[in-house]
Amino acid sequence: MVDLIPADVRSRLRGLRLVTRRAVGSHGLGLHQSHSRGAGLEFAQYRAYEPGDELRQIDWKLYARSDKFFVREAERESPVAVWILMDASASMGQADATRPDYSRLDAAKSMAAAIAHLALDQGDRFGFMALGDGGLTLLPPATGPRQRDRMLLDLLKIRTSRTFAQDNQLGPVWERVGPHDLVILLSDCFDEGAIGLAEKLAAAGREVLVIEMLTVAERDFPFDGGYRFRDPETGEELLADGAALRTEFLARFGEARERLRQRLTAVGIRHAVHVLDEPVDLPLRRLFSAHDAAEYA
Incomplete structure (x- = not known):
């Protein structure tokens, strides 16, 4: 089976623990030292x-x-499950020109595998959902090597849909995610449906974390000369000079990301950013171990 976790990432995951803000008992996510x-x-x-x-x-x-x-x-099963929700909309298939074979979705799959690895290592249940309008992939929470292998097989099959899952497709989210569960959403946060789902889960008392997936181009906008920019979900196109657009794009994109941060913070959602040229474990360290994140600064 393909290993979605790079060797250097796997090595750095040692000692990192998934933790929640909530105390859920003598054994639960991030609270037990070994299997109960x-x-x-x-x-x-x-x-x-x-x-x-x-x-x-x-x-x-x-x-x-x-x-x-x-x-x-x-x-004994932990009372907490880790739910990995993956945005499978078309924009998640976007990659950088310098690395066209590695998209946001590829990075999200590696990150999901790393989260499952951490949950398995500390004896917690973990489940997975891929959310696209083409259909919802669901793996109910469990633990153990078989659960890990089932999830890896599901991850390898995931392809992008046109848009994020529609409201009438999100029933399994509300039916399955328990009140004490930890939800980690992997998304570029371009689709209002993804942000809205995170907000609603938080409003319903779930602990939600969001990892925002960005391309290098969105962070740096390294374009010069004439370019045709295309929205992968709407198909809209813009012909423009890259250098002329850079200052305006970076300013407007920065403002949009700040608005997103404020929205998430307002409902108690912790948030980290991942750019495709960064190690996939970095946002996990930013969320769960601020001290270790300094290694990457």
């Missing part, structure tokens, strides 16, 4: 019976062989 044991789904270990243990947890077959009572322990 209890009446879960996947077998973890045996231990000696102790007064107060439920009789149904005793392994009677093992008792028949050993004449001793042993209790089967399993991994």
Whole structure:
């Protein structure tokens, strides 16, 4: 299977933890140091019976062989799930001329795989949705290597649609995302539907993080001479001189991004920016470990 996490990124993920702002109990996202044991789904270990243990947890077959009572322990699921929501609109397929084979969507897939890697490493459940008007890809939350492999297979199949998912396609989001879950939206934030969904989730009490995916061209606008600029979602085109547009574009684009930041901050959404020439783990470090982010400054 294709490894979506570059080796250097995988190395830097060691020690990074996904954490929430909320305390959700003795075991939950970012709060436990190891897998909790209890009446879960996947077998973890045996231990000696102790007064107060439920009789149904005793392994009677093992008792028949050993004449001793042993209790089967399993991994206990965290009360928190990490939901990775990926914008699959047409603009996410945009890449830079200097690296045409690496789009926003490609970076988002690597970032999603890195988030799943962190969740798996700390024993948390993680789920995934790709949101485009061509249909919604859904992987319900679970943990374990099989869940990781299922998600990687889904990621490899994702292609861009025309626009972000329509309101009548977002039912699974509201049905599946629990009140204590952590939601991480990977999007270029160009579609009002994506921003609106993040705001509504936050207003409904979900903890939401947004990672804004930008191309190098949007950050630097390195165009000179005549260019045909095309909106990948609407098809609208503009013929103009790149150098003449640079100052105006950078100013207006900067203003638009500041308005976005203010909107997200107003509803309590933490926000980080990723540019395609940066390591995909950098926004995760900005969100979850400000100290480590200084390494990239």
